[in-house]
Amino acid sequence: MRVLVILAALLLASLSAPAMSQPPIPLPVVAYDKYVLPNGLQVILVEDRRLPIVAVNLWYHVGPANEVPGLTGFAHLFEHMMFAATRHIPRGLADRLLEGAGATDSNGSTDLDRTNYYDTVPANQLELALWVHADRMGYLLDVLDQKALTNQQDVVRNERRESVESEPYGIVEEALSHALFPKGHPYYASVIGSHADIQNARLEDVRQFFASYYGPNNASLVIAGDIDKAKTRALVERYFGSFRRSPPVARPNVATPPITSERRVVVPDRVELPRVFMGWLTPPAYQPGDIELAVAAHILGGGKSSRLYKSLVYERQIAQDVDATQNSYGLTSTFVIDVTARAGHTARELEEAIDAELAQLRDTGPSEREVERARNSIETALLSSIEKLGGDGLADQLNHYNQYTGDPGYLPKDLERLRSVDAAAVRRAVQAWLKQDARAVVTGIPGTPVIDDPRAPKKKAAPKPAAQQHINADEPWRAKPPKAGPAPAFTLPKGESFKLANGLTVIHHHNPALPLVSAQLVVRSGSAANPVRLPGLAGFTAQMLEEGTATRSAPQIADELAQLGAFMDSGTSADASSVSLLALRSTFAQALEIMADVVQRPAFPNAEVERQRADRLGELIQQRDEPDMVAAVAAAGALYGARHAKGYGQLGTEPAIRATTRDDIHAFWRRHYVPSNAALVVTGHITLDELRALAEARFGAWQGEAAPPAAAGDASTTRARLVLVDQPGAGQTALRVTSIGAARDTPDYAALQVMNGALGGMFSSRLNNNLRETKGYTYGVYSAFRLDRTPGPFIIAGNVERAATDASVREIFREVRAMREQPLPPDELAAARDAQLLSLPGQFETSGEVGASLAELFVYGLPLDWYAGLPRRFAQVDAAQVQQAARTWLAPEKMIVVAVGDRKKVMPQLQPLELGAPEVRDDDGQLILKKEGK
Known part of the structure; x- marks a missing residue:
């Protein structure tokens, strides 16, 4: 069938049925073909004609798990090298051709177990994408030189400075890996490696790495989208079929020594707030205990309904943010909790509070309702992730399943294992794996970081080019990029619109590919509508919408949404404020009722205003740690000046946050959150008639006077250059x-x-x-x-x-x-x-x-x-x-x-x-x- 997802049962539950009576939605099945070329390349095809685009996603089954000591970060460095010149494609040409062809999501990435390369192209440019990926696989070594290596060493070292050393808590998180694994273990270093090892990589190392790991028999290719399978098979054979196998690649078989006594590290970093990381070694991906710990992570730190959020952020207000994740990998996984302190609180307080929550979860386990909330939220997130063909979407997920389970169609089994988790299983997993004496605790504190960033050696005269290696015989026809096929016809989305009697605009777009519905309630007033004395007021107001209504408290809102497997968020831009919602089709009506409640009936309780005031002050402190954000806010002030609403960031300033009252917030909401100034935009698996009925039921009684026009003020740009x-x-x-x-x-x-x-x-x-x-x-x-x-x-x-x-x-x-x-x-x-x-x-x-x-x-x-x-x-x-x-x-x-x-x-x-x-x-x-x- 030419569809992305075939549902086992076509009749989904009614949108208006009570959520708690809903059975689980039928398990989705991805329709795919998998075959293997004689040279070992695994090929996975998915035909999906929703849009005239195709995702090409190529995994090489190599990452830091395959690195040798002294060359940390080599797999990632090599990822960069694959974008250099090849025998038939001069350096930079592939990027120019792909972008000029309309490619999106063109990039590569490296994680601990694999390296991937991906492009999403118009359907008539599939052959171009295959030409590029094939020439990298077959002919990189033919022209690889020191100049390309030296350039990418510089680029990768700048990437390390940006993503690890300048990123708040980046070196702290890296220290957690060092604490969890012994030196020499493939997972000891961060994926990007160290400056010294990046700089010490030799051209011969690069060549050997390519010859060892970048053969077709160590790769899997997913092509998903608007394709003809027979023609696509022929193209894959043409471009990849003649390549030689590389030597057999042995899967890493590394024993990870258990942690038998608690390990503790303190790391100074250029940050203002302490952060505590706790990490444990846990079962490998898809092994017993893995999914149970994923559910436990959500119960502990998965949003506002989680235990750590409710206890540390909401009730005790000692934490700025919390998170918990089961990071699933091939050799072993890690379970990580990280919590940032609220200003004035210490890492010790955080640690004691986390320990109390862990002890309670170990001793009594979660409730079945908590487990249900976690399962529903994880399921919605998984389904939404495959709505996208390219990038980290469907094609990448199939390659992920293929590497870790051998079955690219593992999605229904994945959902089955998730749905089978109960409270007793979560408790057993927490007791078995999250023991206090089996963890590493790494604390990031304000201070001067210790960063080993040796200078690169002075560039010497270029050595004589070494003899190039040729793995595959040249085929002259590859020298010319393929011509595009006939341009596909496409129609960009045009929503259908109607208005309610109160003036609310409703915009609809039908997309039945997955049982998901997305909604936005957007108002035409954002930070440009802030009064000059209170920059940040629009954002403060939007943030407060989720913190209680006339009939629901903030925790009730969070719990109800999680129970439905729905996600809601609010925020502002210069010209708009919005509340966004993502839900399963079967629970959208109930989720939309909550969204309508927070938009139309926010209570703005004084206690919640004070909680969110403290939160925004904490966000402002964290913003100071981000050089990019500091530059953006300084640029806004320089361009627009202090008397212009755009002269500030969305958070505003500390004096303004402290001065904002509940009455200010209520007044902004009353003036701007009115139906004549708003639109409800709903897209996904919902018909126009269904939306019309829901919009009238949820928003028909909304009233309000016309919103005033925004007056941002006159820009007063600095004279300084x-x-x-x-x-x-x-x-x-x-x-x-x-x-x-x-x-x-x-x-x-x-x-x-x-x-x-x-x-x-x-x-x-x-x-x-x-x-x-x-x-x-x-x-x-x-x-x-x-x-x-x-x-x-x-x-x-x-x-x-x-x-x-x-x-x-x-x-x-x-x-x-x-x-x-x-x-x-x-x-x-x-x-x-x-x-x-x-x-x-x-x-x-x-x-x-x-x-x-x-x-x-x-x-x-x-x-x-x-x-x-x-x-x-x-x-x-x-x-x-x-x-x-x-x-x-x-x-x-x-x-x-x-x-x-x-x-x-x-x-x-x-x-x-x-x-x-x-x-x-x-x-x-x-x-x-x-x-x-x-």
Whole structure:
């Protein structure tokens, strides 16, 4: 059958039936074909014609589990190497061709047991994706050289600085792995490895690794989407069938010594709040005890209905956030609890409170109702994850099942094992595995981190190229990229809309692929509607909606949603506030009733206001630990000024959070959360008639006067060209080059998107190719226009190596000027334009993505057929329009450089750039001194 999910029974329970009388939904079955080529490549095909796109997902069964001591991080480094040149594809060409063909979700990743590579492409470009993946598998060694290795060593070391050393608690979490496993164990190091080992990798090591692990007999290929299976089989045979096997790969067989007495480590980090990590060694993936511990993790730390949240965050208010996870891997799994302290509380308090909850769970076990909540939530999350074909969606899940169970169609069995878990089984698993003397406790505390980041050796003259290795015979026909097939016809989502008598707009889009329904209640008022004296008020109000109504307390809301297997969240942007909901079709009506209650009847209890005040103050403290966020808030203040609502982050400021009263929150809700200012956007497995009845029943009685228009104030942009935030000891500089750009209704919309794609919006963009791929200054840099109701910011952002701060700024301005001075060459224009145009279907894979897009149309007053006309607008963009857009919206003389990093090391670099005296701001983005001398 040409469907993603075949249901064992077609009749799902009625939307209006009581939730507690619902039987479990029928087990979904993924219709797939699996076969093996003579060279050992496993191939898994799934035909799904929902959209004219195809996901290509290739797993190599190799990761850190296969590394040898002294080469930690090698599997991940090699992942990067696979994007270098191959015999038939010069470096960078694959990215340009795939993006120009409309690819989405193009990337790779490494975890402890595997490395994967994936692309989602328009259906007529499947052959292009196979050509790229096949040439990497068959012909990487033919041209692999030291230059490519040296560049990616620089990139990966910058990735480590960004994702581990600059990431709050990154080195603390790494220390947990060191505490759980002995040195020499494959899981001892983090996936990314150490600077020393990354730098010490030799070209010969890379070649040997490829020859050992990257043969077809150590790989599995999933192709899922709009395919013809017979034609796809022929293409797979053409591109992969002639490759030779690699030597047989022995599966890692490493004994993990048990922990017999508690291990304790304290790690200083550049953070303000202590965090406690507790870790245990647990059964491998899909072995007895694994799923029971996954349920236990949800009971302990899975959202607001969990025990740790209720006790530590809600009741005692000693924790800022809690989490618990069963991380399932091949050699052994880990069960990890991590809890961040609330300001003024200690790690010792957290540890004692966690221990009390663990003891209670061990002694008495969970209730059956708690287990049911956890099962339902995990099931909804699993089903929603396969709604997407590519990325970490369906194709990746099939490869995951295939590696760990040998059965890519394991989904119904996975749900069966989940549904079979009961309270007694969870208690037994907790008693057996989560013992106090079998754990590691790692505490992150505020302090100066110890980071081993040796300098790379000075670059020597390039050695004579070594003789290249050739595993597979050359086939000259591979030298030309395949031509695309006939362009598939596609229609972008166009919702159906109606209004209730009270003025509420309701927008519907039907997608019956999975028994899931997504909803958003969006209002046209966000942070731009904040009063100047209370930045953050819109976000505070949205956060309070889930904290109690006239008939439900905050814990009751959390428990009821979890019981239904539903997820609800609230938040704000500059121009909108929203409450989002995801639920199974069978429980959507009950979940929507809760959503309607929190939107229409919030109580704003004083005690909850004080709880959330403390939470927001804690979030503000945590925000200071994130260099990217600090840069973003400082940039907003510099661009818009203190008298403009956009001059702040969504959290606002500490004085404003402390000054906000319950009356302020209630008044904002009363003025803005009214039906004439709102839309209910519902997408998924629900018909228009069903939604019409539900919307009238849940929202028909909602009343309210018309909302006032937002008045954000006048921007007061700083005259300074350089804004500095000092973070002594930072190994990288978080850079933002920014100016005020366009509004959402700009007639230049299509030209702006094409121009930005070429400049910094795509991986193959000029900025990323220059600073990452050529110079190795950064793990990545991007540019974007935030198109608000009133002009939003244009940003160029990235974390760069500290010593390359000045060079990075120079290159950024060089690329901006070049975009203004010369029209895009025809090939570059076509690639940037086609990347926008042809990727459109891939941007509407899930009901949540469709709903968010339809909600955006409502917020900005655009017609529901706006997306239908977007392909034509993109197709008409020419080089002159792109250059004019660059000249209009990219004004180097108006751009402000925001640098968050070690001032003593960075400022001497920036002085020669003649940006003038710096404006200095603090970690909250607030002005310290207007200007300061050199």
